[in-house]
Amino acid sequence: MDIGRIGIWTFQLELQPWNAVAEAAAELDDLGYGALWFPESRGREAFAQAGLLLSATRRIAVAPGIANIYARDAVAMAAGQRTLCEAFPGRFLLGIGVSHRPAVEGIRGHSYGPPLATMRAYLDAMDAAPYAPPRAADAPRVLAALGPKMLELSRDRAAGAHPYFVPVEHTRQARQVLGPGPLLAPEQAIVLERDPEPAREIARGHMARYLELENYTNNLRRLGYGDDDLANGGSDRLVDAIVGWGSLDDVVARVRAHLDVGADHVCVQVLPSDPAGLPRREWRELAEALLG
16 A cells, blocks of 8 residues: 555544535545545544545545544454455555543443553454455554554554654654554644744644543653643643644645654644634645645
8 A cells, every 4th residue: 555655634524514525535635645544533433434535536545543443343343444445445544543541431431441452452353353255455554553562563463553643753763663664654733824822822722632631641751741841731842842833844844854754654634723624725735845
């Protein structure tokens, strides 16, 4: 599977009617992005969404970032992956992860298990899952991975890792853990705004939910961020590390910084000034700068 160097990661599709989603996905395909990444949270179900997006496009890879392992058992996850890989050869990349305790216990009503052991057992069950129809030649998966042990599991049991909400330094360290072969596809949020005050306001609005989740805050602490950085929506130092903002040249430089330290593919998440809007203008500008 070739997903290129640059993809788009977006929540914004979850806020639109399907006709608008299909139109936007088709444009991303035409613009030349390598992959379209989307979440599984409180919106559309991941495999249904992926199938619709694949049907609405002709070339671009589609990747859940991530499909929650608590949303379906391992047999269903494996069957969903194999179905889409058969129907759309070389275009479906399955991203899976353990999600977060509040989402798993508070929304889905499941017990949240130890992340590493739970994921390892789940991968075992996926690999052993029966499946009668013809299988595609390739059915790749990546793991949502932040800490070194989950990165090692991504290296050993998957095609690679999809870290989310990480600075460039995490990409450097992740590549050291993964080694030279596996796919490393970090997400990078950006704001196309030169004025620091509104840019950081948009960034903090995006970051607020993540700074309440221990998986992310534990990872940031491993990277050297302390209580002062994590409080009150994030210090300027943390905001500037997590969200690239500024001119088009500034945000392009941030994306390329991940590539320079070991990323194979960067999933660019544009944070629009309108939280409910589709940043199609920004996607076009970035395509010209990054893909031209």
